[in-house]
Amino acid sequence: MYYPFFRGKQFEFLAIRELAPVIARAGFTPIIEPVHESFTTLNRTLDELILHGATSTVIVNPRHGAYKDDGEDLAAELRDVFGDNDAVIPALLLTPTMSLERARALITQYEERPFTVIHAGFSDGKGLAEHLPDTDITHVFLDAQNTLYRRPFRGGRRVLISDGFIRKKNADYDEVDRFSDLHVTYSELGGDGYGDFLTVGDFFAQGGGPAYAVAIHLTYIDPSQDDQMFVAHFKSDSNDTPLDPAGKFSQALNKLVAKVDEPNSPVANTSAVREFQELHERGHFPGLGYVKKLSIKHHIETLAGFHGRV
Template identity: 35%
Template sequence: MYFPFLRGKQFELIALRELVSLPLDSTKISPIVEPLKKNLNTIATAAKALKTLEVKVQLIVNPQYGDLKNKTEDLLNFITSQKASFGTDNLIPTFLIENSADFRLFYSFKTNPSYSGYPFSLIHQKQIPEVDQIVEYMTKGEVVANIIYVNQILALRRKFRGITSSLLADPFNRQLRNSDYLDNEDEFFSNDYLYYSEEGYAGFSDYLTIGSDFVEGGRLPYAVAIHLTYLDSGSGDIRIHHFLSDTNHDDSDTAGKFYEALIKLIKFIDNHKTPETLAIAKFKEYYESQAYPGLGVIKKLSIMHHIELMQSVMK
């Protein structure tokens, strides 16, 4: 199983909705969503669309950022109300475990009669003192996913003997400025999909072509970058190519800079005979029409392409 880790930004949620037409395979893909905005309508819409395919959404109920930080009960109420009102039962309460406060939230959930027998997922970012107590509350039938950040993988796997776990990594090599990607235009990204099963994991997760760093908005970039993952047919590795604009001396003409980067992307996929995903088809449309869709759409297409790629390479 692949768990793409998304934050609940508009274009990330639109990416999930548009991938329904692929269609997404519920036996291979289960997105993690960390909600950021108080208005949860976009998450509700995405969850309903994914429900048609029985795709589970691991919805983080103790987000680290945004309007819903410290609003766990509100998010749990949202999950139960979506199920009761619309039959949207594919939203799985998911707890980030980084400190003792996170454990207390999980403990409150597990000991609340209202949630007795309710399925849940855990994402362990650090090993905390209460880890043995967490194990006690992990009834097999209730745990949908038990995901461990790669830095903690060895220590926590020993704690979770007998409990099927998945791994979370952040292979995206984020740069301070887009222009810095010129130093590493083509990089290794990941090969977790090749080895996770034989290494005893139930699945794997990453932060796609976004990275784990939380970035809220920002000014217009001097350089436009399009990040595209692809399969290296020789090694079987997933690599990432960064397509950069050329005229990067100021923040003017973002549309022109996008087209400069897009020309390079189109040439690359033609030379490498890259299979056409939904996102690549859209990039080709923008190339033919010379239209500029906006930075949010570029990010959305990069996300869509990576998820479709991962689904296509998984057995």
């Protein structure tokens, strides 16, 4: 049903592990693009998902991070540790620069087991569809709007991904942006599932500079707007210098708590929201990575609640 797309950063792995029981109960399938060279955190995260009965999908030829030029070591590690365990499904990422011959060669390595094809701008969809094996394939389309490209892929499961998070400088966010309605409309669009890039967006960078502004992002579903999802941005006020990130976080957190405490607030009362409230009561700044982790957890819990699978 829901396929959240992770880039495998530390705070993302923490969010997955802490929510492994929720992910399993909801029947969600995380898609992970490993971007760091160490296998330890990835394997620990996959083990936690398996422990709770969840299925995950791991891209074996990432286009970002440590394995963007050669994913052979990653693929070998996954084979050695997890073998043919169908709880860890290999995924092949097909990009605009990949030839049809290269795509077919990659697929041949996995055609004896369930696998996933992630269509990320690949150009020859019709040619690919003509040569796909008759096996258990999940097709993930990163451009949910490109219905013409999807047309040849009739067999297997079809998952539609859209990036609902429009990334800006923290100080430039509006109070609320529309996020997506794909959780409501994916089946009408011919999908068997849907996904997004959470409250991170389809963006990757190693590290980052100092934050002049702090923004906390919380998604919510509005029943009065046909169950569309929106994202609220709670921003700091003193944004002229990168000094005092703890103070900036406190300013943003004050706004968040005021919003979620409103009567009939549309923001779901998730474990992540309760932790934000606890941080507010304690006056504690846990670091910006931790804040991103809570934002991701809240997003997943909100969708689990929407589907009645908390």
